[in-house]
Amino acid sequence: MRVLALAGRRLLSSVPTLLLILVGIFLLLQLAPGDAVDALIAQTGGGADAASAAAMRAEMGLDLSVPAQLANYMWRLVRLDLGFSSIYGKPVSTVIFERLPATLLLMLAALSFAFFFGLVLGVLAARRVNGWPDTLISTLGLIFYATPSFWFGLMAIVLFSVHLQWLPAGGFEEIGSGFTGLRRTLDIATHLVLPTLTLGLIFLAIYLRIMRASMLEVLSLDFVRTARAKGLDETRVVVRHVLRNALLPMVTLIGLQAGTMLGGSVVVESVFSLPGLGRLAYESVVQRDLNTLLGIVFVSALLVICVNFVVDLLYARLDPRITP
Amino acid sequence: MDPTRRAILLTSAALAGNVLMPQRSFAQQQPQRGGVMTVHFATEQRILNPSLQASTGVYIVGGKIQEPLVDLDAAGRPAPCLAESWESSADGKTITFRLRRGVTWHDGRPFTSTDVQFTAMEMWKKILNYGSALQQFLDAVETPDAQTAVFKYARPMPLNLLLRALPDLGYISPKHVYESGNIRENPTNTAPIGTGPFKFLQYERGQYIIAERNPNYWRENLPYLDRVVWRVVTDRSAAAAQMEAGQILFSPYSSLTIADLQRLGRDPRFDVTTKGNEGNARTNTLEFNFRNPILADLRVRRAIAHAIDVPFFIENFLGDFAKAGTGPIPSVSTDYYPTEPMPQYPFDRRRANALLDEAGHRRGAGGTRFTLRLTPAPWGEDIALWSTYIQQSLQEVGIRVEIVRLDAAGFLRTVYNDWNFDLATGWHQYRNDPAVSTSVWYRSGQPKGAPWTNQWGWQDDEADRIMDAAQTELDPAKRKALYADFVRRVNTELPVWMPIEQIFVSVFNKRLRNYANNPRWASSSWHDLWLAS
Numbered sequence: 001m002r003v004l005a006l007a008g009r010r011l012l013s014s015v016p017t018l019l020l021i022l023v024g025i026f027l028l029l030q031l032a033p034g035d036a037v038d039a040l041i042a043q044t045g046g047g048a049d050a051a052s053a054a055a056m057r058a059e060m061g062l063d064l065s066v067p068a069q070l071a072n073y074m075w076r077l078v079r080l081d082l083g084f085s086s087i088y089g090k091p092v093s094t095v096i097f098e099r100l101p102a103t104l105l106l107m108l109a110a111l112s113f114a115f116f117f118g119l120v121l122g123v124l125a126a127r128r129v130n131g132w133p134d135t136l137i138s139t140l141g142l143i144f145y146a147t148p149s150f151w152f153g154l155m156a157i158v159l160f161s162v163h164l165q166w167l168p169a170g171g172f173e174e175i176g177s178g179f180t181g182l183r184r185t186l187d188i189a190t191h192l193v194l195p196t197l198t199l200g201l202i203f204l205a206i207y208l209r210i211m212r213a214s215m216l217e218v219l220s221l222d223f224v225r226t227a228r229a230k231g232l233d234e235t236r237v238v239v240r241h242v243l244r245n246a247l248l249p250m251v252t253l254i255g256l257q258a259g260t261m262l263g264g265s266v267v268v269e270s271v272f273s274l275p276g277l278g279r280l281a282y283e284s285v286v287q288r289d290l291n292t293l294l295g296i297v298f299v300s301a302l303l304v305i306c307v308n309f310v311v312d313l314l315y316a317r318l319d320p321r322i323t324p
Numbered sequence: 325m326d327p328t329r330r331a332i333l334l335t336s337a338a339l340a341g342n343v344l345m346p347q348r349s350f351a352q353q354q355p356q357r358g359g360v361m362t363v364h365f366a367t368e369q370r371i372l373n374p375s376l377q378a379s380t381g382v383y384i385v386g387g388k389i390q391e392p393l394v395d396l397d398a399a400g401r402p403a404p405c406l407a408e409s410w411e412s413s414a415d416g417k418t419i420t421f422r423l424r425r426g427v428t429w430h431d432g433r434p435f436t437s438t439d440v441q442f443t444a445m446e447m448w449k450k451i452l453n454y455g456s457a458l459q460q461f462l463d464a465v466e467t468p469d470a471q472t473a474v475f476k477y478a479r480p481m482p483l484n485l486l487l488r489a490l491p492d493l494g495y496i497s498p499k500h501v502y503e504s505g506n507i508r509e510n511p512t513n514t515a516p517i518g519t520g521p522f523k524f525l526q527y528e529r530g531q532y533i534i535a536e537r538n539p540n541y542w543r544e545n546l547p548y549l550d551r552v553v554w555r556v557v558t559d560r561s562a563a564a565a566q567m568e569a570g571q572i573l574f575s576p577y578s579s580l581t582i583a584d585l586q587r588l589g590r591d592p593r594f595d596v597t598t599k600g601n602e603g604n605a606r607t608n609t610l611e612f613n614f615r616n617p618i619l620a621d622l623r624v625r626r627a628i629a630h631a632i633d634v635p636f637f638i639e640n641f642l643g644d645f646a647k648a649g650t651g652p653i654p655s656v657s658t659d660y661y662p663t664e665p666m667p668q669y670p671f672d673r674r675r676a677n678a679l680l681d682e683a684g685h686r687r688g689a690g691g692t693r694f695t696l697r698l699t700p701a702p703w704g705e706d707i708a709l710w711s712t713y714i715q716q717s718l719q720e721v722g723i724r725v726e727i728v729r730l731d732a733a734g735f736l737r738t739v740y741n742d743w744n745f746d747l748a749t750g751w752h753q754y755r756n757d758p759a760v761s762t763s764v765w766y767r768s769g770q771p772k773g774a775p776w777t778n779q780w781g782w783q784d785d786e787a788d789r790i791m792d793a794a795q796t797e798l799d800p801a802k803r804k805a806l807y808a809d810f811v812r813r814v815n816t817e818l819p820v821w822m823p824i825e826q827i828f829v830s831v832f833n834k835r836l837r838n839y840a841n842n843p844r845w846a847s848s849s850w851h852d853l854w855l856a857s
Contacts, residue, residue, distance in 0.1 A: 011342030017514075028698045032731075032733070032734060033730065033733070033734040033737045033738050033742070034730075034731075034732075034733030034735075034736060034738075035733065035737075036732045036735035038732075038733040038734075038736045038737050038741075039732055041453075041736060041775055042732035042733060042736050042775070043367065043369065043370070043379065043381065043732075044377050044379045044453045044459035044737070045378065045379040045380070045453065045753060045776075046454075046753075046761065046774070046775045047378065047455075047456075047457060047761060047769075047776075048453045048456075048774070048777035049456050049457070050771040050772075050773060050774060052451065052456075053448075053773070087370055088370075089370060089509070089513075089514070090530060095529070099528065135637060142728075145768075150559075153562075154561050154562065154565065157562065157563055157565040157566075157569070158568075159571045161565065161566075161571075162565055162569045165569065166453040168569075168571065169556065169562070169563075169565050169566045169569040169571050170555075170557060170562055170566055170571065171531065171532070171555065171571075172531060175531070175532045175534065175553050175555070176525075176526075176532075176534050176551065176553060215754060219728070239352075239762075268537045270558050270559040270562070271559050271561075271562045273531070273555065273558070273559070273562060273566075273726065274533045274560065275528070275529065275530035275556075279530065279558065280530070283368075286731055286732065286733070287733070288733050
C-alpha cells in the first residue's frame with residue numbers, strides 16, 4: 001500500500017515535466033519546414049492536385065493555428081486519447097503498442113547483458129587491479145565504448161550472417177514460418193542475439209568502468225578491513241560486503257540509461273530491421289507525424305519514470321539507510 | 325601482387341561467365357514451381373493500392389496483386405493485360421477497351437467493365453497522382469456490356485499517350501469493395517484485393533508484407549512462385565548484407581549505396597543492372613529561381629551550365645549507372661527522343677567567365693562575383709554528391725554557393741511552396757510520355773505548392789503553345805516533332821537544366837529466372853518469375 005501511494009505521488013510530481021517535454025517537442029517540430037501532407041506528397045512522387053492536398057490538411061487539422069493545434073492535442077491527452085497517426089492510418093496507441101514488445105525485449109536483453117557482464121568483468125578487473133586481466137578488460141572496454149554501434153552491428157552481420165551464416169542478418173522473427181510456443185521463442189531469441197550484443201557492448205563498457213572504480217573505492221574502506229580481520233574468506237568479503245555496497249552507482253546508472261536505450265536504439269533497429277520505437281520515432285519526424293511522435297515521447301517518458309521508481313525501491317533494498 | 329594483371333584476369337573471367345551463362349541457365353532449364361521471392365522494401369507506404377497512388381514504392385508491392393488495363397511487353401510496346409484490345413475514334417475523343425473474359429477478383433467476384441468505370445471515374449480522375457491530370461478531360465466511361473469500357477473525352481486524347489501512361493496509371497480496383505464509404509480510408513488500401521498472380525496475405529508494419537500464389541490466376545498455370553515476401557529494411561548497408569546472406573533476392577530502384585552496387589556488381593552471385601528499369605528513367609536537375617534577378621538573366625544560367633564538367637562528374641562519382649543527359653526527354657524514350665541535336669552547354673570555364681562578366685557580375689573581394697543558396701533534395705546519394713560538385717565547380721568561376729540541406733517535407737515546402745531558394749537540385753522522373761510528368765516542369769500556370777512543377781517564376785508563351793499542341797495532337801509523327809520543338813525551346817531558355825540521365829539500378833540474386841524481362845519489371849506482376857534451386 002505504501003509503495004502504491006509512493007508510486008502515485010511520483011507520477012503526480014512528474015506531470016509538469018511531462019507537459020513541458022510534450023509542449024517543447026510540439027513547438028520544436030513546428031520549426032521544421034513542411035507538414036505531414038508535404039511528406040506524403042514526397043512519398044507519392046508528385047502529381048497530386050492542390051485541392052486534394054488542401055482537403056487532407058483540413059482532415060488532419062493542419063490548417064488550424066499552432067496554439068489551436070496544441071490546445072486540441074492537450075485536450076485529447078487529458079482524455080487519454082493519443083490521437084490518430086497520419087502515416088499508419090490507425091490510432092497512435094495501437095501503433096505504439098505494436099512496437100513496444102520488440103523495443104522492451106531488446107532493451108531488457110541489452111541492459112541485463114550489459115549489467116551482468118559489466119558487473120562480473122568489473123569485479124574481476126578490480127580484484128586484479130593493474131595486473132594483466134585488468135589491462136585486458138579495460139582495453140576491451142575502451143574499444144567497445146569507442147566503436148560506433150552502427151559499425152559494430154554491420155560488422156557483426158558481415159561476420160556472423162554473411163560469412164559464417166550462424167545467425168540471421170535482420171528481422172524480428174522468421175517471416176511466415178508459423179512457429180508457435182517454444183520454437184517461436186527460440187526463433188526470436190536467435191534474431192535478437194546480434195542486436196543485443198551491439199546495443200549492449202557500449203553500455204557494458206560503461207558498467208565495467210563504474211563497477212571497477214566503485215569496487216576499488218569500497219575495498220579500501222574500514223569495514224572491509226574489519227571483515228577480513230574477522231577471518232572471513234576473500235569470496236565472502238567480496239560478495240557480501242564489497243559487492244553490495246559497490247552496486248549502488250550501478251543501479252543509479254540503470255535508471256539513467258533506460259531512457260537512453262529507448263532513444264539510442266534507432267541505429268540498432270535500423271541496422272537489424274527491427275520494428276522498434278526508435279525507428280518509429282525517427283520515421284514520425286521525417287513524415288511530420290506529430291501525433292505519433294508525441295505519443296512515443298509520452299510513452300517513453302512514462303517508461304523512464306517507472307524505471308526510476310523501481311530503481312529508488314532497489315536503493316532502499318541495497319542500503320537500508322536510504323528510505324524512498 | 326600485380327593489380328593490373330589481376331584486374332584483367334577478373335574481367336576476362338567475368339566476360340567468359342557472361343558468354344556461357346545464357347546457355348547454361350536459360351535455354352536448358354525448365355521453369356521450376358514453388359519457392360519464395362524475397363524483396364528489399366526500403367520505403368514503407370501509407371497505402372499499397374496502385375489505383376490510388378502512382379509511385380514505385382506502391383508498384384513494387386501492389387503491382388503483383390492488382391493489374392493494369394495495359395502493360396508493356398519486352399520491347400516496351402503496350403501489351404494487353406486486363407484489356408485485350410483497344411481502338412480510338414477518328415476524332416480521338418472516344419477510346420474503347422475490350423476486356424478480358426473469365427477474370428476474377430481474389431475474393432471470387434468476377435471482373436467487369438463496371439470495375440473499370442468506377443476506378444477511372446472515382447480513383448484515377450479524383451485521387452490518383454498524375455492520373456487526375458491525365459484524365460482531366462475524361463467525361464464518362466460507358467459500359468455497353470460487361471466486357472467493354474468506352475472512355476469519353478471532352479478533348480482529343482492521343483491513343484499513344486494513354487497507352488504509354490496506362491501501365492503505371494491504369495491499375496484497376498474492385499468496385500464492390502470500394503463503392504461505399506471514403507475511398508482514402510478504406511482498410512483495403514493496406515490489404516489490397518486484385519486480379520493479379522499473387523494474393524495479399526499479411527502486412528506487419530515495419531517488418532514485412534506477404535503475398536501468396538493466386539490459384540485462380542487467368543494466365544493458366546501461373547505464377548510459378550508460392551510466395552512473395554517484402555522485407556522492410558531501411559538501412560542501405562544492412563540491406564546489402566541481407567542480399568549477401570541470401571535473405572533478400574532482389575533490391576529494386578537503386579536502394580543500395582553506390583559503393584555497394586559497385587561491389588556486388590563484381591560478385592558472381594549477383595546481377596547488378598539497369599535492365600528492366602528502362603521505363604523508369606530520371607534526369608538530375610538544376611532548377612533556377614527566376615525571382616532572383618541574377619538568375620533571371622539567361623547569360624548567368626548558361627554560364628552556370630558551362631562551368632560544370634558533367635562527364636567528369638559522371639565518370640568519377642556515378643560510374644556506369646548514368647550518362648550525360650541532353651534535355652528533359654531521356655534517350656531511352658525512343659518514341660519522343662529528338663533525332664536532331666539540341667542546344668547543349670558543354671564544359672567551358674572560359675566561356676562561363678566571359679558570360680558572367682558580360683552580365684555585369686565582376687569578381688569582387690576574394691574573386692567572388694555573387695553568392696547563391698543551393699537546396700538539394702534529400703533522396704539519393706547522387707543528389708548529395710552532385711550538389712557538392714556544383715558548389716565546387718561554381719567556386720571556380722567566382723560564384724559562392726551555400727548548400728541548404730533539408731529533409732523530404734522541408735525540401736518540398738521550401739522550394740515549391742515558399743520559393744525560398746536560388747538553385748535547387750533533385751530528380752525529374754520521366755514516365756514514358758512527356759505529357760505525363762515532364763511538361764508540368766515547364767508549363768506556366770501551375771498551382772502554387774505543387775511539387776515537381778514549374779515553380780520557378782518562368783513563363784514562356786512559345787513553350788506553352790508547343791506543349792498544349794502536343795498534349796492533344798493525335799498524329800504520332802507530328803507529336804514527336806512538337807516535342808523536338810519543345811526540347812529545343814527549353815534547352816535554349818534553360819529554366820531548368822537536365823544534364824544527367826539515369827536509370828534505376830536493380831540487384832538480382834542469380835538464382836532468379838525470367839527477371840528484368842520488361843522495361844518496368846520491378847513494378848510488373850512477376851507472373852513468369854521463377855527460382856532455380
